[in-house]
Amino acid sequence: MINKLIEKIRKTNAPIVVGLDPMLNYIPKHIQEKAFVEFGETLEGAAEAIWQFNKGIVDATYDLIPAVKPQIAMYEQFGIPGLQAYKKTVDYCKSKDLVVIGDIKRGDIGSTSAAYAVGHLGHVQVGSKKYAGFDEDFATVNPYLGSDGVKPFIDVCKEENKGLFILVKTSNPSSGEFQDRLIDGRPLYEWVGEKVAEWGKDHMGKEYSYIGAVVGATYPEMGKVLRKLMPKTFILVPGYGAQGGKGADLVHFFNEDGLGAIVNSSRGIIAAYKQEAYAEFGELNYADASRKAVETMIADIDGALQNR
Numbered sequence: 056m057i058n059k060l061i062e063k064i065r066k067t068n069a070p071i072v073v074g075l076d077p078m079l080n081y082i083p084k085h086i087q088e089k090a091f092v093e094f095g096e097t098l099e100g101a102a103e104a105i106w107q108f109n110k111g112i113v114d115a116t117y118d119l120i121p122a123v124k125p126q127i128a129m130y131e132q133f134g135i136p137g138l139q140a141y142k143k144t145v146d147y148c149k150s151k152d153l154v155v156i157g158d159i160k161r162g163d164i165g166s167t168s169a170a171y172a173v174g175h176l177g178h179v180q181v182g183s184k185k186y187a188g189f190d191e192d193f194a195t196v197n198p199y200l201g202s203d204g205v206k207p208f209i210d211v212c213k214e215e216n217k218g219l220f221i222l223v224k225t226s227n228p229s230s231g232e233f234q235d236r237l238i239d240g241r242p243l244y245e246w247v248g249e250k251v252a253e254w255g256k257d258h259m260g261k262e263y264s265y266i267g268a269v270v271g272a273t274y275p276e277m278g279k280v281l282r283k284l285m286p287k288t289f290i291l292v293p294g295y296g297a298q299g300g301k302g303a304d305l306v307h308f309f310n311e312d313g314l315g316a317i318v319n320s321s322r323g324i325i326a327a328y329k330q331e332a333y334a335e336f337g338e339l340n341y342a343d344a345s346r347k348a349v350e351t352m353i354a355d356i357d358g359a360l361q362n363r
C-alpha cells in the first residue's frame with residue numbers, strides 16, 4: 056500500500072491528505088435539514104448529514120489528491136450510526152481509488168492491539184469464514200505501550216499489504232509535556248522515531264517502509280531532525296492550516312527526492328467555505344470551496360519545495 060500511496064502522490068503531484076473530520080457545525084444547513092427531514096434530529100440524521108457532506112467533498116476533490124484521512128472520533132460521537140457513516144466513507148473513498156488512512160490512534164497490550172489491527176486492517180475469522188471489518192489502507196497507532204503493543208499491527212500490515220503511521224511527535228500545544236522529555240540526554244520523540252525506523256527496516260516497500268510516522272507540521276525544527284533520523288520512513292504531517300502550519304514550514308519533512316512526507320489538512324479543506332478567502336463560494340457550494348482550498352494547499356507546498 057505504501058507503493059500505491061507513493062505512485063498516487065507522483066501522479067497527482069500532491070503530497071497531501073484531505074482530512075475527513077466532519078463536525079455538525081461545519082455541515083451546511085441544506086445538508087443537515089435534508090437529513091433531519093428524512094431521519095429526524097437523531098443520531099441517524101447526524102450520520103446521514105456527515106456522510107452526504109463527505110461525499111460532496113470527495114466528489115469535488117478526488118481527482119486532485121492521493122489520499123484521505125477520516126478521523127474516527129468525529130464519527131464515533133454519533134454512536135453506531137456514526138460508525139456506519141465512517142465505514143461508508145471508507146468504502147466510497149476506496150471506490151474512488153483514494154488511499155484511506157484510518158485515523159484511529161489505537162495501541163494497547165498485544166492481544167488487544169491484535170484485535171484492533173484485525174478489525175481495521177485485517178480479516179477476522181468467523182467459523183470457517185473471514186471478514187474485513189473497516190478495511191482501511193493505513194491506520195494511525197499510538198506507541199506508548201511499546202513494541203508488543205505495536206507488533207500486532209505490523210504483523211497484520213505485512214499479511215494484508217497495509218501500512219501504519221505511528222505517533223512520534225504530535226502537533227498539539229502540549230505534545231512536549233511527555234514527548235520532549237530528555238532521556239539519556241535525548242528527547243523521547245527521538246527515541247520513538249529511532250524505534251519506528253528500526254521497525255520499518257524489515258518492512259520495506261519499493262522505496263519507503265510501510266511503517267510510517269506522524270510528526271506535526273507545527274514543530275518544523277523537530278521535523279528536520281526526525282527526517283534525518285528516519286530516512287526511509289514516510290511521515291504523515293498533520294497541523295497544516297487550522298493549526299497554523301504553512302508550506303514553508305514543511306520543506307524539511309521531505310527528502311531530497313521530493314518524497315517522504317504527506318501533509319494533512321482537515322478543517323482547512325472541509326470547512327473552507329467558512330473562511331474569508333473562499334467566502335465567494337457560499338454555503339451551497341461548499342464542495343467547490345474545498346476543491347479550491349486543495350488547489351491552494353498543493354500550490355503552497357509545491358512552491359515551498361521548489362524554493363528550498
Ligand SMILES: O=C(O)c1cc(=O)[nH]c(=O)n1[C@@H]1O[C@H](COP(=O)(O)O)[C@@H](O)[C@H]1O
Nearest residue numbers: 126195225226269271293297298320321322
Ligand atoms: O494522527 C493524526 O492525524 C494527528 C496527529 C497529530 O499530531 N495532530 C493532529 O492534528 N492529528 C489529526 O490531524 C487532524 C488535524 O485536523 P485540522 O487541524 O483540522 O487540520 C485531526 O484529525 C487530528 O486528530
